[in-house]
């Protein structure tokens with residue numbers, strides 16, 4: 001077993017056994033004690049709340065989340081039950097040594113401090129394990145006000161680089177919410193991540209969307225979506241430019257999942273975009289084709305929104321329809337939620 005503890009920790013009585021027990025029962029678990037507080041001026045030991053979980057906002061900075069009253073009530077009958085946590089603090093945990101090696105240890109291209117807790121948390125969950133806080137195990141920790149050492153290039157830069165590496169490897173298209181929350185992160189050089197992407201592929205790790213839905217449903221997904229890249233399809237048929245450009249129609253073609261003519265971007269200003277061309281309404285009238293035109297976000301004919309499964313024109317009650325795609329390409333028709341030929345699914349492009 002490997003136990004990681006920051007140097008500025010003090011273990012309480014019987015801290016180790018409850019951690020070992022959970023990992024012996026299931027070696028895919030990575031477990032953390034409750035982290036009590038050592039006063040940084042006098043090392044006075046104070047117990048921390050047992051009603052906390054590790055989490056983060058879209059800035060990807062670790063924070064403690066309070067459980068809801070309902071969750072706290074539920075725990076009263078069994079206060080020693082392990083607490084599933086979306087994130088661990090990073091400096092205090094126990095993992096089976098062989099398991100730690102299997103799932104890729106640490107990202108050794110991260111520097112000094114920061115971001116590694118995010119990375120290991122995403123990795124453990126997405127690669128078929130789990131993270132728990134074990135209330136029967138308590139370890140005190142000095143929460144410092146500042147780092148007692150310096151960072152090459154400044155702590156902000158190092159933290160941003162490490163965090164960006166974690167986001168690039170594990171968050172798929174959801175990383176765009178991080179870029180929106182921390183715009184400077186977009187310009188941070190993050191080095192080579194190929195070996196980490198290979199690791200993710202080798203371990204057949206789950207998409208970030210799975211993590212959000214199953215591990216951290218409390219994290220609110222911003223409604224104002226930045227832009228999303230991916231394919232738009234009906235069953236196995238994807239919207240395809242068929243190699244057409246300006247003024248060309250678009251059609252359906254069997255999905256090949258490799259982007260190209262089937263790669264579309266839904267932008268926050270309502271464009272449905274392929275390279276520099278956008279889906280454009282030719283007339284607000286049934287059965288008229290939709291064509292490709294140079295994108296112009298001020299052009300109302302190019303404004304669409306994803307209304308459930310409908311690809312709905314923003315200013316008219318017309319929706320993208322495939323009923324006569326063999327003859328005329330994709331057209332518009334009166335929106336009808338029950339129509340199979342108006343039902344579209346958007347699949348985000350994988351990060352690989």
Ligand SMILES: [Mn+2]
Pocket residue numbers: 006008091141142
């Ligand atoms: Mn620490």
